[in-house]
Amino acid sequence: MFDRIRSDFWYELLNSPVTIVSAIIIVLMIIGCTFAPIFAPHTPFDPATISIMDNNMPPAWADGADPRFLLGTDLQGRDVLSAMLYGGRISLLVGIGAVALSVVIGMAVGLLAGYFGGMADAVLMRIAEIQFAFPPILIALLFNGILKASLPADVFAQAAVPIMILAIGLAGWVQFARIVRASTLVQRNQDYVTACHAVGLPTLTIILRHITPNILGPVLVLAMLQIAVAIVTEATLSFLGLGTPLTEPSLGALIQIGSQYLFSGVWWVVIFPGIMLLVMVVAFNLVADWVRDYLNPRLR
Amino acid sequence: MSHILCETKDLKITFPHRLGDFTAVHGFDLQVRRGEIVGLIGESGAGKSTVGNAIMGLLSHPGQVSGGRIELEGENLVDLPDAAKARMRGRRIGMIFQDPMTSLNPLMTVGGQLAESIAVLQNIPKAQARRMAIERLAGVGIAEPANRMDQYPHEFSGGMRQRVVIALAMAGDPDLLIADEPTTALDVSVQKQVLDLIKSICVERSLGVILVTHDMGVIAETADRVYVMRHGALVETGPTAQVIQTPSERYTKELIAAIPSIERREERFRNPVKKTGEIDQWLLQGHKDKGSGDYVTASALTKDFATKKKSFWGKAGTFRAVDIPGLIIKRGEVLGLVGESGSGKSTLGRMMTGLLPPSSGEVAYGDHGILAEVRSRAARKALRRDVQVVFQDPYSSLNSRMRVDQILAEPIRFHGLADRHDIPRLVGALLERVGLPAEAGRKFPHQFSGGQRQRICIARALSVRPRFLLCDEPTSALDVSIQADMLALLMELRRSLGLTMLFVSHDLAVVRQVSDRVAVMKRGEIVECREAEALYDAPKSSYTRMLLDTAPRATRRQ
Numbered sequence: 001m002f003d004r005i006r007s008d009f010w011y012e013l014l015n016s017p018v019t020i021v022s023a024i025i026i027v028l029m030i031i032g033c034t035f036a037p038i039f040a041p042h043t044p045f046d047p048a049t050i051s052i053m054d055n056n057m058p059p060a061w062a063d064g065a066d067p068r069f070l071l072g073t074d075l076q077g078r079d080v081l082s083a084m085l086y087g088g089r090i091s092l093l094v095g096i097g098a099v100a101l102s103v104v105i106g107m108a109v110g111l112l113a114g115y116f117g118g119m120a121d122a123v124l125m126r127i128a129e130i131q132f133a134f135p136p137i138l139i140a141l142l143f144n145g146i147l148k149a150s151l152p153a154d155v156f157a158q159a160a161v162p163i164m165i166l167a168i169g170l171a172g173w174v175q176f177a178r179i180v181r182a183s184t185l186v187q188r189n190q191d192y193v194t195a196c197h198a199v200g201l202p203t204l205t206i207i208l209r210h211i212t213p214n215i216l217g218p219v220l221v222l223a224m225l226q227i228a229v230a231i232v233t234e235a236t237l238s239f240l241g242l243g244t245p246l247t248e249p250s251l252g253a254l255i256q257i258g259s260q261y262l263f264s265g266v267w268w269v270v271i272f273p274g275i276m277l278l279v280m281v282v283a284f285n286l287v288a289d290w291v292r293d294y295l296n297p298r299l300r
Numbered sequence: 301m302s303h304i305l306c307e308t309k310d311l312k313i314t315f316p317h318r319l320g321d322f323t324a325v326h327g328f329d330l331q332v333r334r335g336e337i338v339g340l341i342g343e344s345g346a347g348k349s350t351v352g353n354a355i356m357g358l359l360s361h362p363g364q365v366s367g368g369r370i371e372l373e374g375e376n377l378v379d380l381p382d383a384a385k386a387r388m389r390g391r392r393i394g395m396i397f398q399d400p401m402t403s404l405n406p407l408m409t410v411g412g413q414l415a416e417s418i419a420v421l422q423n424i425p426k427a428q429a430r431r432m433a434i435e436r437l438a439g440v441g442i443a444e445p446a447n448r449m450d451q452y453p454h455e456f457s458g459g460m461r462q463r464v465v466i467a468l469a470m471a472g473d474p475d476l477l478i479a480d481e482p483t484t485a486l487d488v489s490v491q492k493q494v495l496d497l498i499k500s501i502c503v504e505r506s507l508g509v510i511l512v513t514h515d516m517g518v519i520a521e522t523a524d525r526v527y528v529m530r531h532g533a534l535v536e537t538g539p540t541a542q543v544i545q546t547p548s549e550r551y552t553k554e555l556i557a558a559i560p561s562i563e564r565r566e567e568r569f570r571n572p573v574k575k576t577g578e579i580d581q582w583l584l585q586g587h588k589d590k591g592s593g594d595y596v597t598a599s600a601l602t603k604d605f606a607t608k609k610k611s612f613w614g615k616a617g618t619f620r621a622v623d624i625p626g627l628i629i630k631r632g633e634v635l636g637l638v639g640e641s642g643s644g645k646s647t648l649g650r651m652m653t654g655l656l657p658p659s660s661g662e663v664a665y666g667d668h669g670i671l672a673e674v675r676s677r678a679a680r681k682a683l684r685r686d687v688q689v690v691f692q693d694p695y696s697s698l699n700s701r702m703r704v705d706q707i708l709a710e711p712i713r714f715h716g717l718a719d720r721h722d723i724p725r726l727v728g729a730l731l732e733r734v735g736l737p738a739e740a741g742r743k744f745p746h747q748f749s750g751g752q753r754q755r756i757c758i759a760r761a762l763s764v765r766p767r768f769l770l771c772d773e774p775t776s777a778l779d780v781s782i783q784a785d786m787l788a789l790l791m792e793l794r795r796s797l798g799l800t801m802l803f804v805s806h807d808l809a810v811v812r813q814v815s816d817r818v819a820v821m822k823r824g825e826i827v828e829c830r831e832a833e834a835l836y837d838a839p840k841s842s843y844t845r846m847l848l849d850t851a852p853r854a855t856r857r858q
Contacts, residue, residue, distance in 0.1 A: 011318065191697035195757075197655055199711040199764060200684025209710075213701035 012294050019290040022283040029280055033088040040082035041068070045248060050077045059268050072268040075261060083254055084273050088280070090250035094164045095231035099223050101169025102230075106176020107219065111207055113177070114184025125181065128174045137233055139171035144242055160244045164237065168230050179222055183215035217295040224288030228281040235277055251277045305373060305508040306332045306355065306393075306476050312367035313350055313359065313532075324350045324363065325532040332476065332508035337499065339523030339540065340512045343555075343779035344750075347532035352478045352512045356395050357385040372476065390421050394469035396498075398481040400461035404453040410464050411437070411449025414471060421472030433467075440467045440497060458641075459490030466497060470505075477502070480512045487640040487806070492850040495522045514779065516559055517852030520544055528552050544854055558784040559854050562809035565833065579729040582718075583765050583797055594666055595631040595768060595800040596652055598624065601661035603647050603824075621647045622658075622824045629768075631666065634794060634801040636815030636832060638808055638847070644824040646772055649804045653687050653770045667767070685715050688761035692773035694753035698745040704731070704756055705741030711763045727763075734759045735789060751782035758789065768800045775810060787813055808851050812836055820844045 013019060032039050043049045054077035060070045071080040109128065113121040131139065144167045148156055156163065187193060188211065196206045235252030237243040239259075244250045249257060251273050258270025313325040325347040332338045342348045353359050355370055357377065370377040372392060377385065389395075397403040405413055411433055418436070419429035430449075437445035440463040453461055462482060469477060479498060483491040499522060502509045511523055519526050519540060526543050528535040528551070536549040547553045560566065604618040622644040629635045629652075639645040650656035652663055654671050663671045668683045691697040698707060708727045712718050718726050728738030734755040745753055754774060761769060771790065775783040791814055794801055805811050811818055812832060819829040820843065828841040839845045 191691040191693060192699045194655060195689060195691070195697055195760065198653065198684065198687065198689045198761075199714065200681050201710070201714060205714075210699050210702075214699065 009294070013290075016290055018286055022286040022290075025279060025283040026287060029088060029276075029283075030092060033085055033092050036082075036085040036089050040079070040085045041070070042079040042082040044078040044082040044086060052077050056266055071272050074257065074269045075266070080269055080272055083249065084251070084276050087249050087251045087254045087273060088276060090161060090244055090248070091231050091234060091252070091277070091280070093161060094168065094234040094250065095227045097161075097165035098168035098172065098230040098234070099226045101165060102172040102176055102226060103219060103223055105169070105173035106178075107180050107212070109173065109177040110180025111184055111211065114181040115188055115203075115207055115211065117185075121181070124177070128177050132174045132178075136168075136171040136229075137236060140167040140233055140237060141242065143167035143170055144237065148242075157245050157247075160248065164234055164243055167237075168233050171233070172226055172230065175222060175226070176219060179218050180215055183218060184211060187211045187214050221288055221292040221295065224284055224291060228284035228288070231277070231284075232281055251280075303333070304331050305334050306330075306510075307371045308351065308355065308368065309371065310368035311351065311354065311365065311370060313347070313354055313363055314366040315363045323366075323532060325354070327368070328529070328532070328534055330510075330527055332510055334475070334508055335503060335506040336525065337502050337509040337511055337523045339519035339526040340510060340529060341514065341516060341519050341526060341555075342529035343514060343781065345531075346529040348512045348514075348529050349480055350532075351529075352395075352480050352510060355476075355510070356389060356393055356478055358389075358395075390417065390469075390472040390474065392472075392474050393476045393478065394472065394474035396462075396465055396469050396477065396479040396482045399485050400458055400465050401485070403465050404461060404468075406453055409450050409452055410456065411451075414449075414464070414467055417468055417471035436467045436470065437464070440464070440470075440501075441493075442467075457490075458486050459494060462486060462490075462494050463497065466494075466501070470501065473505075474507070476508045476510070478510045478512070481514070482511070483518060484513070484515070488808075488852070489640065489846060489850045491518070491852065492521070495852075498522065515852065516544065516556065516780070516854040520854045521852045528555070554781060556854065558781045560784065560787070560807075560809040560813045562812060562836070562848065562851055562853055564812075566813060577729070577733070579726070579733050580796055582726065582729075583733075583762060585765065587765070587767065587798075593631055594628050595633075596627075596629040596666070596802075597664045598627045598648075598652060599661055599664075600625060601627070601648070601651060601663065602659050603644070603651060603656070604659040620824055622651065624648065624824075624826050627652070627819065627826065627829070629800055629802060631800055632798050633816045634803055634814055636811035636818040637802060637804045637821060638806065638811050638818060639821035640806060640847075642823075643821040645804050645806075645821045648821065649770050649772055649802055652802055653689060653768070654683070655689070665768075681715065685764045686767040687770070688764060688766035688768070689770045689772065690754070690757050690761050690774045692776050694750045694757060694777060697757050698753060698760075700745050703742065703744055704748075707745075707756070708741065708760055708763050711760065715764050717763075717765060730759045730763055731756075733762070735785075749782075751778055751786065754778065754786055755789070758793070762793070762797075766799070768802075769794075771801060771803045771805075773805050774803075776805065776807065783810070790814065808836075808847060809853075820847070 037043070054066065054069065054073050055075050057069045057073040058065050059072045060067055065072070069079050069081070071084070073079055074083070109124050113124040144163065147163050147167070193206060193210060196210055234243060234250060235255065238250050238252030239256045241256065244253050246253060246257065254273040255270055255277070258273065262270050308328055308330045311325055311328040312323065315322045315324055328351060330338070330351065340348045340351060350359070350363070354365055355377070359365070365378045377388070380388070404410070411430065414433040414436060415426065415429045418424070418432050419426050422429070434445045434449060437448065442448055442460060442463055456464065482498065483494050486494060495518065498509060501507060511519070513519060523540045525538065526540045527537045528543065528549070530551055536543060536547060536552045543552060544556060547556055601622060601624050602620060603622040604620050607617040607619045637645045637649060647656065651658045654663065665671065665683065665686070667686065668674055668679065674680055674683055705724065705727045708730055709723050712723055712726060727741050731740050732738050736752060736755055745756065748756065774790070775786050778786060787810065793799060803811060803814050815832045817830065818832045818835050819826050820841065821827070822843050827843050828835060828839065835844065836848065839848060
């Protein structure tokens with residue numbers, strides 16, 4: 001995977017303008033959201049800096065706008081653009097964090113099931129299939145609900161982001177386990193693995209040093225696709241009021257807040273976070289598609 | 301002499317690429333007459349298959365004919381529109397592919413495929429086509445064709461499938477038949493029957509046949525004239541006997557000289573040049589007295605594989621892949637193990653090295669005792685160091701994500717055979733020992749050719765200072781010229797390092813070159829095991845004799 005990059009990576013990338021645009025969008029979003037405190041014109045969730053006098057300002061190009069608020073303000077006078085950057089930070093963190101958790105669990109399960117086969121394979125993959133029979137959002141809801149019921153309210157509100165990562169991550173590992181298991185079954189029977197046995201290398205070394213690098217390609221593609229799915233799942237949960245608290249809203253929570261005022265003419269509070277979520281998800285999908293084609297030359 | 305059926309004139313085939321076009325074939329002239337088999341021989345990458353595909357109009361994307369003409373009875377095929385080319389395929393030119401496993405549709409009955417092709421190509425009703433299909437199957441030597449019509453490809457053996465493929469290629473009564481490595485995937489005993497069939501069809505129907513192959517033995521047995529190709533150009537052409545016996549070009553001479561003979565043991569393998577160096581001393585370090593005696597002893601060894609259950613509730617049956625009373629490899633000897641595909645030779649080889657546990661019986665090593673009783677971690681490790689393997693496929697036997705020096709350093713480090721600081725120097729010396737530059741360590745496996753990769757595999761096996769080497773078809777995936785170098789290297793290493801070897805191969809000629817003793821396997825059993833020269837000169841078992849008689853040889857036509 002990495003040695004091919006030197007020769008063909010840039011050529012293939014430059015031949016796909018859609019991918020370049022998507023990649024630039026992702027990079028800009030990650031930078032913009034990560035450093036939201038620097039880039040955001042206001043600090044939207046600090047009550048000391050917001051004024052109720054600025055409420056419901058339209059975007060800067062509309063009548064009656066204030067140039068201080070590029071994309072307008074909401075009911076409480078918070079800057080929409082700043083809220084989007086802070087909210088996007090939470091969405092990206094949850095998306096990437098949840099997928100990282102899924103990858104770790106899924107790879108561990110898939111490698112064990114694929115390499116050892118037999119009983120380990122049967123038990124692990126049956127568990128995976130049982131979970132696969134439920135929609136991921138339901139699993140995430142379930143985990144979220146269990147944690148909400150068992151933790152004190154203040155702790156739950158404090159730990160909203162880690163809890164979302166845990167709930168969505170636990171809901172998404174099955175796909176990784178399946179794809180890793182299938183690849184491991186193929187790699188396990190390759191002669192280079194037999195050569196490792198002939199040298200007498202320990203099983204763990206064979207799995208981690210020899211098999212794992214050879215199965216990362218499909219995992220990488222699935223991970224990029226799953227980041228988009230995880231961001232949407234988080235937004236759905238937050239929209240339903242089960243995710244991040246309203247004092248620290250993610251994109252989904254912003255959309256939920258905005259949707260209440262949509263019909264009173266205050267459209268900007270819901271439309272802009274909605275567009276940002278859409279663009280973010282589409283960009284991740286397009287880049288993932290390109291990576292898949294790049295790693296599998298037969299599809300070209 | 302009859303008129304020319306098919307001809308290429310100054311044929312040029314180019315594969316455009318962003319870093320510059322690759323010309324696969326430049327200026328190739330070929331002529332085929334009716335009733336004549338023309339051989340097209342060359343090593344991998346010579347462009348021989350590309351010529352065949354171009355005549356058929358089946359160049360793989362993005363290849364294109366960039367110059368010259370392909371004429372079939374005077375008509376230039378290059379400029380034909382695609383639709384006309386498609387009409388021509390099957391009706392005027394038929395093609396036989398290498399792998400009979402993949403060139404038939406597994407979901408259609410054999411008769412269904414054949415009848416469909418006949419109906420479409422000859423434009424006749426289905427029922428008539430079916431009757432004709434039965435005749436055609438009988439024509440290619442399939443017994444009880446009416447019954448076998450309704451069977452699926454998996455119910456046919458490899459040789460029978462290739463007969464069906466030939467019948468399919470002949471469905472539209474073409475004038476020209478292109479056979480691309482038609483027998484490479486088949487066992488020798490079946491190979492001869494298929495070649496005989498192609499020969500007889502060629503004569504009976506006065507067909508022109510282009511036989512594309514890398515195997516000089518196949519050409520010698522079958523072709524009337526031969527074209528030798530290299531790097532996309534013609535090297536030499538002439539009647540087969542003349543080219544093989546008195547080649548005029550240097551490349552052809554080298555090619556023919558590189559073919560191992562089944563008739564005798566060549567000098568160049570018997571007394572290899574002895575190199576000694578620092579690395580050889582390292583490789584011999586820690587080895588006890590060489591001594592004689594038995595190195596590996598297998599007794600009452602069997603291996604069973606589970607077969608598919610007949611029904612959901614049914615019991616899984618077992619298939620006995622190997623069943624031998626005993627086999628001994630003496631210290632410092634090379635034991636050749638030959639057999640056709642499915643004879644259990646690879647399974648036996650893996651059991652002899654402890655890579656596959658036997659179903660019953662035991663394997664014992666002179667230095668370590670009975671394999672199954674070596675339990676302690678240290679003793680296991682010592683045993684694994686002494687026994688190494690070189691595989692057939694140089695592409696799957698190296699981890700493509702690791703650099704070559706990492707691949708070679710890992711076993712040395714794991715077994716603690718050298719000081720940390722010495723490892724890079726040792727890896728370089730090992731690479732040089734197997735005939736590669738020391739800098740090769742900085743590259744990844746895919747940057748090497750098949751032969752070079754096989755050298756890396758040998759270096760990896762040597763890196764733990766082994767005493768016993770299993771070579772599982774180590775030269776089967778390589779071109780003849782490279783094959784000869786590889787055998788010479790293995791034999792030289794064996795002499796210098798006093799290695800004991802088990803050499804598994806389907807190629808009787810190769811085995812003769814390297815083995816002291818030879819065991820012949822058939823359906824999991826050893827039918828004959830004797831001194832190599834005695835076995836080849838006067839085989840006792842009828843099976844061995846049959847194998848020796850059917851093996852194609854380049855030198856028989858004299």
